Amino acid sequence: MSYDGPIIDCDVHHHWRADEDLIPYLPSRWREYVRGGSVRLAPSAMHYPFPFATNKRLDTFGEDGAPPGSDYRLLREQLLDRINISEAILTFDVGEQASFANPYFANALCRAANDWSIDHWLTGLDERLRGALLVCCQLPDEAAAEIRRIGEHPALSVVLLPDGGLGHPLGHPVYHPVYEAAVEQGLPVAVHFGAAIWGGLAHMSAAGLPMNRLEYYSLLNQAGMHQLSSFITHAVFDRFPGLRVILLETGFTWVPSLFWRLDSAYPQLAREGVSLQRRPSEYLADHVRVSTQPFEPGPRPRDLAELLMAFPAMEHVLCFSSDYPHWDTDEVDYLARHLPADWLPAVFYENARSLLHERTAAAGEPAEA
Numbered sequence: 001m002s003y004d005g006p007i008i009d010c011d012v013h014h015h016w017r018a019d020e021d022l023i024p025y026l027p028s029r030w031r032e033y034v035r036g037g038s039v040r041l042a043p044s045a046m047h048y049p050f051p052f053a054t055n056k057r058l059d060t061f062g063e064d065g066a067p068p069g070s071d072y073r074l075l076r077e078q079l080l081d082r083i084n085i086s087e088a089i090l091t092f093d094v095g096e097q098a099s100f101a102n103p104y105f106a107n108a109l110c111r112a113a114n115d116w117s118i119d120h121w122l123t124g125l126d127e128r129l130r131g132a133l134l135v136c137c138q139l140p141d142e143a144a145a146e147i148r149r150i151g152e153h154p155a156l157s158v159v160l161l162p163d164g165g166l167g168h169p170l171g172h173p174v175y176h177p178v179y180e181a182a183v184e185q186g187l188p189v190a191v192h193f194g195a196a197i198w199g200g201l202a203h204m205s206a207a208g209l210p211m212n213r214l215e216y217y218s219l220l221n222q223a224g225m226h227q228l229s230s231f232i233t234h235a236v237f238d239r240f241p242g243l244r245v246i247l248l249e250t251g252f253t254w255v256p257s258l259f260w261r262l263d264s265a266y267p268q269l270a271r272e273g274v275s276l277q278r279r280p281s282e283y284l285a286d287h288v289r290v291s292t293q294p295f296e297p298g299p300r301p302r303d304l305a306e307l308l309m310a311f312p313a314m315e316h317v318l319c320f321s322s323d324y325p326h327w328d329t330d331e332v333d334y335l336a337r338h339l340p341a342d343w344l345p346a347v348f349y350e351n352a353r354s355l356l357h358e359r360t361a362a363a364g365e366p367a368e369a
Helices: 027-036 071-079 104-119 140-150 173-185 213-218 222-234 255-269 281-287 303-307 332-338 341-356
Strands: 009-014 085-092 129-134 156-162 189-192 245-247 288-291
Touching: 009 341, 027 104, 027 189, 071 085, 085 156, 085 288, 104 140, 129 140, 140 213, 140 255, 156 332, 156 341, 173 189, 173 281, 189 222, 213 222, 222 245, 222 255, 222 288, 255 281, 255 341, 281 288, 288 341, 303 332
Parallel strands: 009 085, 085 129, 129 156, 156 189, 189 245, 245 288
Antiparallel strands: none
16 A cells, blocks of 8 residues: 655654854853853753664765754755655744743744744745754743744644643643743644753652663653643633643554543443543544554554554544654654555545644634633
8 A cells, every 4th residue: 555645744853053153143142141051952861872872864964964853955955855745844843942841941932933933944944844943841931921922923833842841731711821922823732742851840750750762662651642632621621612632742542542442431430520521532633633643553564553543533643744854753654555546635635734734724712611
């Protein structure tokens, strides 16, 4: 099975060539701050060495040693022109700049990264490139202000949040200013997993920090499960009917079992203070998308299709993401062989299009608390 129709890639990682490239976009206070020490514009608390010293494909480094995702020519040749990409959403490295322990510095970095991305990637370079608006959710009011500052830019397609930052899952009311601003601008919210761990602001697994990269990589889905269940059980989609969310790089095979569990338990546990207007699983198709990366096909090709077809909402939820230039980038034909054939147009194009191109329909006032 193959697929040759149009493709929207929901998670493509771009980057500056050197940290010094971002410094001119910082206010003078923070330019002096970073130049006063070692210039490293990413948190340094990640504890897991990468195989071969990188988590990127070795062929994505530029000939001059430029980091993966920083060379437009390579990105065009290796991704945009090689498959039928109609849109690629640029999501920085993973947005770890939002996760510095100093929230004021993190907020300044997000603003600088957004302006750099607009100037260098989203202005006249390639009409297929779309951008993520990175925000620091440790300061929800500042994040909302940043969304309103540049949210009307026509090349910005999503608001990008790291997975946590305040010690609360993303359904907590403290984040409501972020969602109010996103809905006001008609932008979906993308949650990229792994970013908050870089700054030591969140655990991504139930038992604490993994002890090696194999463990870390295999447990990424736990954070996705918690964040999505938080959006549902805190009635965020009832509060903000126009809000749409896409989860990036947290897998997807866990979605059926989580929502079977939520639907089963909700009638008995619905008296805890949050009254949902619908069953938990009924929010999925209208409000939630989940990227295909990392892809988890199982030992037999039919296993994955059988699991997904047992939970029909998945046909409307899955969105393709290559995760370029990471080492586990997924090939289109590989995914197509493992998915139901009649789902392919939706997974590769239609589901993402409905998420990214309904700005007018998404706008509206939040519901009464």
